[in-house]
Amino acid sequence: MQCLSIIGLTGIVRFTTPAVFALAVVSLALASIQAHAVDMLIGSSQRNVFNYNASRILCRLVNDQTDDLICQVLPAAEGLHSSDQIHTLTNVQNGALDLGVIDSAVQYDAVNRRGRFEFFDIDLGNIRSLFSLYGVPLTVIARGDEQLHSIADVRGKKLNIGNPGSTQRAIMDDLMRVNGWSRKDFKLLEELPATQSQDMLALCFGTVDALVRFNVHPNADTKHMVNLCGASLVEIAGHGVDKLTRDSPFFSAMSIPAGLYSSNDMAVSTFGLLETVIASEDLDENTAYTIVKLVFENLDRLRKSHPAFSALTPEHMHSTGLTAPLHPGARKYYRERGWSQ
Numbered sequence: 013m014q015c016l017s018i019i020g021l022t023g024i025v026r027f028t029t030p031a032v033f034a035l036a037v038v039s040l041a042l043a044s045i046q047a048h049a050v051d052m053l054i055g056s057s058q059r060n061v062f063n064y065n066a067s068r069i070l071c072r073l074v075n076d077q078t079d080d081l082i083c084q085v086l087p088a089a090e091g092l093h094s095s096d097q098i099h100t101l102t103n104v105q106n107g108a109l110d111l112g113v114i115d116s117a118v119q120y121d122a123v124n125r126r127g128r129f130e131f132f133d134i135d136l137g138n139i140r141s142l143f144s145l146y147g148v149p150l151t152v153i154a155r156g157d158e159q160l161h162s163i164a165d166v167r168g169k170k171l172n173i174g175n176p177g178s179t180q181r182a183i184m185d186d187l188m189r190v191n192g193w194s195r196k197d198f199k200l201l202e203e204l205p206a207t208q209s210q211d212m213l214a215l216c217f218g219t220v221d222a223l224v225r226f227n228v229h230p231n232a233d234t235k236h237m238v239n240l241c242g243a244s245l246v247e248i249a250g251h252g253v254d255k256l257t258r259d260s261p262f263f264s265a266m267s268i269p270a271g272l273y274s275s276n277d278m279a280v281s282t283f284g285l286l287e288t289v290i291a292s293e294d295l296d297e298n299t300a301y302t303i304v305k306l307v308f309e310n311l312d313r314l315r316k317s318h319p320a321f322s323a324l325t326p327e328h329m330h331s332t333g334l335t336a337p338l339h340p341g342a343r344k345y346y347r348e349r350g351w352s353q
Contacts, residue, residue: 052083052299055100055109059087062228062320063287066145067113069317070289070307077306081299098128104292105136111295111303115148115179116262116286116333123335140339142289142304143329146228146320147266149284150183153234154222155215156242156275163248167193170200172211172223180206180226183284186260191252209233216241226284228320230272244275248282257283264332269319286333293339300341308345326351 052074056067064087071083086109088096100112101122121127122136129136154160158169173188174181181203188194195201202220204210211223212233225234237243245268257263268280291300307314308329314321330342330351338352346352 051081052110052303053108054083054085055103055112056085056087057096057100057113058089061096062148063113065318066287066320069314069321070113070145073310073313074303074306077310078302081302101136101139101290102134104290105134105138107292107294110291110299111142112290113145113287114290116144116264116288116335119288119290119333120260120262120335138293139336140291140293140295140300140342141334141336142291142300142339142342143307144286144288144333145329146324147264147284147286148226148228149266149268149282150180150187150248151225151227151229151231151234151268151282152222152246152248153215153225153237153243154246155218156244158221160222160244160246162250163187163246163253164250166222166246167197168199169221170202170219171198172202172204172214172220174211174224174226175203175205178205178226179285180224183226184224186256187248187252190255191250206233212237215243222246229268230319235273238273238275242275245273245280247280253283261335262286262333264328266323269322272319288333290336291339295339295341297339297341297344300339301344302341304342304345308349 052071054067054071057063064085067085067087071085074081074083088099097114097118100109100114101118103109104112119139119141122129122132122139125132152163152166154166160166160169173184200220202211202214204214204223206212206225211220211225214220215223215237225231227234234243234245253265257265262285263283264286265281265283268276268282270277270279308326311324311326315324326349330346338346343352
């Protein structure tokens, strides 16, 4: 009797006839397809960025709440750094990704072909918005012995504004411009990067009085500065912030929740960028509708999943930070809720 074999997950399985063997091969192939089928790919930043964790939370929600879609996150390749959101954007545009998570400034620049997209040779006209997700605030952290409470107090001090090309540096440059500040208004303006904790060491050893960061909270580095160096968060508010959030649709006022750090028992006002979820106009309308509906009907779950989601409100998510036109599936859901014409 002829005996055929298949190497399976549990070892070598032997079959007595070619017909049984063929049936087993087909069954294994179908099982493999079912086990690895992915109906939706969400593009995110690299694995060490919160954007990736947020995308995983979204995928987990989709996989838990519907049997019709299987969602998987595809992070940007290591080493892309500041270009990873462009990588996400272009792969949504060409259909390699179904959804992407990018910040509101990148979305605004891409739609309006400004900044790094001014001479971009890829047509991004098919990018559509679904909703904004969470905020990433500009954060100023000061030494405790300096008693700096507001951004106005930082003027005249030694401040690290971040390395050129970093997001915190770009936002700080905007804030200094609208406030009419220049280097002459500070005792020292350093340009140290956050990599290898260079800015954090400068703060703790007194080289600078305060530093600027751009990150989701709670943040491990911030906890270290608070606990080991007696640092505290500084409020960022006033005329300059009001002007930026009013004139630049990608900026939003936000606050860092109270109690995340031992030195801050009250919420800290600031502003920053929103992470937004985008799709191509080619994404099926029903699929987009399902995703938006799932997210908005499970906001309580999202709010509890991480402090960065704690301030999510439908009123802001369906419009704030969104520059690209709404996807028809998103617009359909918002119309049902009375939020869109």
